Amino acid sequence: MSTTANAYAAHSADAPLAPFSLTRRDVQPGDVAIDILFCGVCHSDLHTARSEWGGTLYPCVPGHEIVGRVTAVGASVSKFAIGDVVGVGCMVDSCGHCPSCNDGEEQYCETTGFVGTYNGPDTVLGGYTFGGYSDHIVVDQGFVLSVSHDEADLAAVAPLLCAGITTYSPLRHWKVGPGQKVGIVGLGGLGHMGVKIAAAMGAEVYVFSTSPNKRDDAIRLGAKELIVSKDADAMAAHANSFDFILDTVAASHDLDALTSLLKRDGTLTLVGVPEHPHPSPTVGNLIFKRRAIAGSLIGGIAETQEMLDFCRDHKLTADIEMIAINEIDTAYERMVRSDVKYRFVIDMASLKTV
Template identity: 55%
Template sequence: MTHSKAYAAQAADKPLAPLDIERRELRPDDVAIEIDYCGVCHSDIHTVENDWGGSLYPVVPGHEIIGRVQAVGVDVRKYQVGQVVGVGCMVDSCRSCSACETGLEQYCLKGMTGTYNGRDRHDKSVTLGGYSEKIVVSERFVVNIPEKLDAASAAPLLCAGITTYSPLMHYGVKAGDRVGVIGMGGLGHMGVKFAKALGAEVTIFTRSESKMEEARSQGADHVIISTDPAQMKAARETFDVLLDTIPVPHDMNPYLNCLKYDGKHIVVGLLTAVEPPLQAGMLVMKRRVLAGSLIGGMPETQEMLDFCAEHDITCDVEMLDIQNINEAYDRMKKGDVKYRFVIDMKTLKD
C-alpha cells in the first residue's frame, strides 16, 4: 500500500477536508499515476451532497484526472513510466458482457465501477477519486493524453468532454445541423466546441444575460435567454438536436417545442425525476426523441482526446488550489465559473 494525501467529505453536510488514504499495491495490469490536475465536475458536488442517494463516505471526488505514470504492473503494455495519461469516470467493468466487448464499458451489464463512490471488483473497497496525490488504475481504463494538449486544460475532457462528444457522435451531428446546448457550464461549453467542430450551427440556451457575449466568443452562432418565454417561443421547431446539461429538475416542455420533427432532446445533466411532467404530445406529434447519454466508453474517450488534439480543442479552465475547493463548490452552484475549475494538485503538498 502507498500513502496518498487527499481531500474528502466525511458526510453530506460536511465541507471537504484533508484525509490520508491508501492506494493499493500494483496488480499485474495496473498503472500507478502521480496526479497533476483534476477537474471539478458538478457530479462531484452531487455525490458529496448525496443528491442521488447511496454516497459512501468518506467521499474523495474527482474523475477528470491527468497525471504521469509512476510505475506499471508486470503485464502493462500500453503505458510507460513518465507518460502523461488520463483517467475519467470509470476504473473498471466486467469486461466480458456485450457492452464491454463493444467498448461501451459505461453501460456494462453488470455495472461499471466508478472512479469514486464505486466498489472495487476484487477487494470490495470503496473507490476514491482524483482529489488526491496518486491513483492506481487498470490500464484498460487509462487513456493517453496527446502531447499537443495542455495537460491542465485537458483534464475536464475526461468527463465534460466525453459526455458531450459521445451523444453528438452517436446521433450523427453533421455540418449544417442546428444544435442547441442548454446550460453554459462545464459540459455546456464543451458541447459548443464539439458541435462547432462538427460543422453545426450552434445556439446556447442560458439563463444568464451576462453569458451572452461569452457564449459568442465560445463560437456559438446564437444565444437564447431561456428565461424569456418570447425568445423560447420564437425558436419553436428549429433544432435538430438539443443537448441538455442542466443539473436540476426543469421544465423540458418549452425545449421540446424548439425541436423540429424527428429532433432529439438528449439529457445528460439530470438523473432524477422530470418536474414539471412532460407532455407526451410534445414527442408524439412531431416524432421527437427524448434520449439520455452517459459519459462514453474507453475507445471513444481516446478517440475524443485525439479529435481534440487534431482540432485544437481544450477546456476553458480556472485553476484552483485544493484548499479553496469548498468555495469553488459554492461558486459552481451559482453558475459562477468559466467554465471548469481544475485543481492544481501541487497545492495538495503545501
C-alpha cells in the same frame, strides 16, 4: 502490497473536506500507477461529497477528471510506459464481458454496472474506490487514456475526462455535423464544452440560457447566437428548426419548450440529472413530429480516447480556473452559485503544502 496516498476527503455530508491518507493497491500485472498532476472539479463531486444523491460512503475522496504522469506499469501492460501523460475519467472497471462492455460501452455495463473512480466497489483491495483529489492512483490499463495535448494545456484537459466525453458522446451518437442546427441548453461546465465540440463538428450552434449576459461568451465559444429561454417570442422564432438539442441542465425544467423547437425526427438528449424529476412532457409534441427525448451517460473508453484525440486535433480544452486543494469548499460554494467560467481544476501539487 500497497502504498499510502495523501488526499482530501469529505468525512460527512456537512463537514468541510480535509486532509486524509488512504491506501492504494500495489501495481498488479495489468495496472498503471499515475502521479496526479491535475484534477477537475465536477458537480458530481459536490453531490457525492454532500450525499445529495444518497449512498455516499465516508470518508469520500471525489475526483474523476484526472490528468497525470505514469510512474510504474505492471508486467502485462503494453499500452503505456513510465513518463507517459495519461487521463482517468469517471470509471475504473466494469465486468468486461456483457454485451455493452463487448461493444466498448462500458458505462452501460449490464452485469455489475461500471465501477466509479470514487465511491464504487474496490474489487482488488475490498471496500470502495477513492478518486482524484489525491497525489496518486493505480488503475487497470483498460481504463487509462492517452493524453497528447501540449504540456501547457494539461490542466485544461482534465475536465475533458467528464465534461468533454459527456457532451461528445451524444453529439457523436446522433451524428451531429455540417448543415445541422444544434442547440445546447445551459452554459456551464458541460454546456461550454458542448458548444465547442458541436461547433468543431461543423454544426450551427445555438445556446439556450436564462442569462442574456452569457451571450458574448456563447459566441466566443463557437455559438452563432444565444437564445434567452425565458423569452417566449425568441423561443417561438426557432420553432420546428433544430435537428438536435443537448440539454446539460441538472435542474428540473419544462421540456416542452425545447421539444417544440425540434424538426420532424429531431432529438432532445438529456445529460443532466435533476434532483427532482422534470415535469412530464406533452406526448402530442412528440407524436406529431416523430420527435424523441433521449438520455446519454458519459462514454466508453474507446470513445473517450476518440474524444481526447478530436479535441487535440481541434485545439479544444476546457475554460478553467485553477485552485489549490485547500480552496475546494470555496469552489463548491461558488459552483452552487454558478460562479465559475467554466470548470475548477485542482493543481495537485498544492497537496504537498497542506
